[in-house]
Amino acid sequence: MTSVYRLIEDCAAASGSDGFAACIVDLAGWTGVRQLMVFEMTGDAVTCLLSRNYERVRTGEVLAGRYMDGWFRMDPLLPELMRLPAGQTHVRRMDDIVAKMPPDYFDIFFSEPGLSGKTTVLAAGSSRRMMVNFYDGEAGAPKPDEALLSLIARLVLNHHESHPPAGYPACLAALSERERQICLGVLGGKKAEMIAGELGLSPATIVTYRRRAYGKLGISSRGDLFALCRKG
Numbered sequence: 001m002t003s004v005y006r007l008i009e010d011c012a013a014a015s016g017s018d019g020f021a022a023c024i025v026d027l028a029g030w031t032g033v034r035q036l037m038v039f040e041m042t043g044d045a046v047t048c049l050l051s052r053n054y055e056r057v058r059t060g061e062v063l064a065g066r067y068m069d070g071w072f073r074m075d076p077l078l079p080e081l082m083r084l085p086a087g088q089t090h091v092r093r094m095d096d097i098v099a100k101m102p103p104d105y106f107d108i109f110f111s112e113p114g115l116s117g118k119t120t121v122l123a124a125g126s127s128r129r130m131m132v133n134f135y136d137g138e139a140g141a142p143k144p145d146e147a148l149l150s151l152i153a154r155l156v157l158n159h160h161e162s163h164p165p166a167g168y169p170a171c172l173a174a175l176s177e178r179e180r181q182i183c184l185g186v187l188g189g190k191k192a193e194m195i196a197g198e199l200g201l202s203p204a205t206i207v208t209y210r211r212r213a214y215g216k217l218g219i220s221s222r223g224d225l226f227a228l229c230r231k232g
Contacts, residue, residue, distance in 0.1 A: 004030055004148070011155050016162045021173035024159075025052040028134065028152055031144035034115070035135040035218055037063050038156055039072070040128055041081055046072045047231050049130065049160060049170040053218030063135070063218070064171075065227030066108060076100035077120055081131060084124040089153050091146045092120045094136075119144065121153035125161045132156055169229035171217070179213035182206055186222055187229060 007027040014020040028036045029052070038050035048064045072078065076097050084090060094117030098106065110117070121132040132153035134144060166173060169187075172180045178199075185195035192206040199206070214220055219228060 002026075002030075008151065008155075011152075015155065015159045018166070018173070020159045020163070021050065024050070024152065024156060025174045027155075028052065029054050031134065031148060031152075032142070033134040033136065033144065035063060035133075037133040037135070039067070039131045039133070040160070041072070041078065041131065042129075044073075045231055047170070048228055050156070050174060051171050051217045051219075051228055052174050053216060063109065063113070063133070065219075065224055068227065068230065071105065071108065074102055074105045075131075077122060077131065081122045081124070081129050084122050084129070086124050086126050088124055089150045089157075090122040091150055092122065093143075094118055119146070119149055121149050123153040123157040125157045128157065128161055130157055130160070171228055175213050175216060179209050179216070182209045183213050183225060186210065186225055 004027070007023070007030055011020065011023040011027050014023045025036060034053075034055050036050060036052045036054075037048065040047045040049050046068050048068065051064055067075075077092055080090070080092075097120075098117075109115070116136045118133050118135045120134075123130045123132060130153070132149075134149055136143075160170075168180065168184055172183055175183065181199060182195055185198070190198075192203045192210070195201075196203045196206045214225070217225070217228060219225055
């Protein structure tokens with residue numbers, strides 16, 4: 001089994017490159033979380049920079065689509081993130097904030113998708129502010145080490161501050177090149193047959209890659225993909 005130190009080294013080496021996303025999802029997966037979500041907050045807007053589902057339960061469409069559809073404004077951690085001094089990270093466990101959540105917010109983002117909780121790392125850089133969310137794995141599983149989660153968030157922040165934006169939605173960066181091509185085709189309004197013709201593959205192969213991509217993102221439909229990739 002790859003050691004956590006090797007995974008950290010790989011992420012540090014890949015920072016600022018196109019290979020960073022794959023490294024960071026491997027490192028986050030090592031902690032045993034169910035889902036990793038990274039949101040960037042800019043004024044009154046939110047963008048999903050990363051979505052990686054580590055289980056079969058489809059949670060991405062709830063955690064991103066509905067969150068970005070205005071619900072992020074109800075996040076009790078948003079004011080704290082906007083006040084956080086540049087260069088700092090702050091770990092916030094579910095127990096710290098659940099009392100501040102409106103009941104309907106808790107129902108939508110925790111009760112309905114069957115999530116027991118999460119740990120959020122607030123990360124403030126010189127030009128960008130992010131929430132790095134680690135959703136708990138199975139009930140009773142050990143909680144990931146806060147220092148490691150904070151390190152992951154800092155690696156994510158440093159990467160995005162040093163890496164020019166890609167020519168596609170950032171949340172697709174953790175997919176394989178082929179999976180990303182198919183998702184971009186779907187976002188372009190193309191059917192599987194058209195994407196297959198352009199890539200020289202069979203429609204069945206396109207469907208397989210699309211299913212894999214959706215599974216990694218934690219979504220289950222074309223509409224979910226559009227929701228994930230838009231700005232809120």
